[in-house]
Amino acid sequence: MEVAGATPIRVQTLAQSKTPTVPPQYIQPPEHRPLPTAAAANIPLIDLSLSSDAVRRDIAGACCDWGAFHVVNHGVPKQILDEMSAVGSSFFNDLDVSEKLKYSCDSGSAASEGYGSRMLVSNSDDTVLDWRDYFDHHTFPLSRRNPCRWPDYPPNYRKVVEEYSRHMKMLAQKLLGLISESLGLQPSCIEDAVGEFYQNITVSYYPPCPQPELTLGLQSHSDMGAITLLIQDDVGGLEVLKDGEWVIAQPSSDAIVVLLADQTEVITNGEYKSAIHRAITNARRARLSVAAFHDPAKTRIICPAPELVGKSGAHYRGVLYGDFVKSWYSKGPEGKRNLDALRL
Numbered sequence: 001m002e003v004a005g006a007t008p009i010r011v012q013t014l015a016q017s018k019t020p021t022v023p024p025q026y027i028q029p030p031e032h033r034p035l036p037t038a039a040a041a042n043i044p045l046i047d048l049s050l051s052s053d054a055v056r057r058d059i060a061g062a063c064c065d066w067g068a069f070h071v072v073n074h075g076v077p078k079q080i081l082d083e084m085s086a087v088g089s090s091f092f093n094d095l096d097v098s099e100k101l102k103y104s105c106d107s108g109s110a111a112s113e114g115y116g117s118r119m120l121v122s123n124s125d126d127t128v129l130d131w132r133d134y135f136d137h138h139t140f141p142l143s144r145r146n147p148c149r150w151p152d153y154p155p156n157y158r159k160v161v162e163e164y165s166r167h168m169k170m171l172a173q174k175l176l177g178l179i180s181e182s183l184g185l186q187p188s189c190i191e192d193a194v195g196e197f198y199q200n201i202t203v204s205y206y207p208p209c210p211q212p213e214l215t216l217g218l219q220s221h222s223d224m225g226a227i228t229l230l231i232q233d234d235v236g237g238l239e240v241l242k243d244g245e246w247v248i249a250q251p252s253s254d255a256i257v258v259l260l261a262d263q264t265e266v267i268t269n270g271e272y273k274s275a276i277h278r279a280i281t282n283a284r285r286a287r288l289s290v291a292a293f294h295d296p297a298k299t300r301i302i303c304p305a306p307e308l309v310g311k312s313g314a315h316y317r318g319v320l321y322g323d324f325v326k327s328w329y330s331k332g333p334e335g336k337r338n339l340d341a342l343r344l
């Protein structure tokens with residue numbers, strides 16, 4: 001736990017101290033440690049410039065079998081993706097830790113905005129920590145947005161996050177439309193069920209790790225909202241669980257990773273599954289990713305779409321999204337334990 005008044009721990013500072021071993025709190029139990037993965041594996045790739053029939057067919061396949069895929073020809077200018085990665089990288093690499101700590105998030109509350117390292121709010125001593133620092137931005141709805149809480153270095157940081165956030169929101173809307181249509185639903189079906197998007201953008205920074213075989217950059221989880229859009233640099237480290245095996249999502253500079261999140265699994269009554277994923281570390285190079293999460297409001301009740309309940313009935317009970325979030329951050333993700341608790 002971070003003690004009031006003490007300097008909070010950041011993984012980047014630990015890594016810079018060049019210790020040959022990781023502190024014990026970062027050592028995963030043997031069953032969670034990463035194994036060498038086949039380099040050839042990858043998640044499916046969907047070209048959004050194909051005919052709409054082909055796109056819907058490819059999306060249906062990827063959402064049933066994986067819950068995760070790359071999209072290309074997605075309409076987001078490459079320059080915006082590159083600028084977002086560049087300002088994120090500059091914050092972590094070009095500022096002194098004392099400057100960065102001025103933006104510290106509140107480590108006692110879930111998903112608070114700012115610079116942090118510890119994801120869960122639980123204070124229990126047996127929580128294994130992630131080898132990751134992050135900066136979380138609250139971007140939509142605009143009533144949550146206060147760019148003064150974001151870094152002002154490099155000088156274009158805030159403008160780039162605003163532009164990036166706008167493009168990611170549009171792409172998330174487009175993808176939820178295609179995902180709805182791929183199930184034979186009206187294009188607006190999933191977006192209507194989610195309601196106004198609560199969008200958070202998290203830049204994750206994974207410093208080189210002296211013992212990558214013992215650690216995880218980010219523990220295994222599925223994202224809790226509706227849909228996540230993610231970009232990563234060329235280092236690689238994102239893995240998706242498929243049929244019990246970890247498959248690497250190979251970096252591709254033009255592609256955006258799409259991860260279905262838990263509320264989409266509920267709304268589709270389990271026809272589509274949220275993706276379990278994690279990040280591994282490496283000893284040589286720091287890695288950067290930027291995730292844009294699109295979630296319901298905490299006051300929203302999420303339940304299976306009536307059109308998909310049909311003869312077999314609802315497979316999940318309805319949940320107040322705020323309760324789901326509270327449980328996720330206090331109990332931890334542990335695979336899909338929070339979603340499993342909703343199954344009927």
Ligand SMILES: O=C(O)CCC(=O)C(=O)O
Pocket residue numbers: 202204218223230232237238277278279288289291
């Ligand atoms: O860094 C990554 O590739 C994964 C990030 C992620 O899964 C998350 O922030 O929820």
Ligand SMILES: [Fe+2]
Pocket residue numbers: 221222223228277
């Ligand atoms: Fe995630």
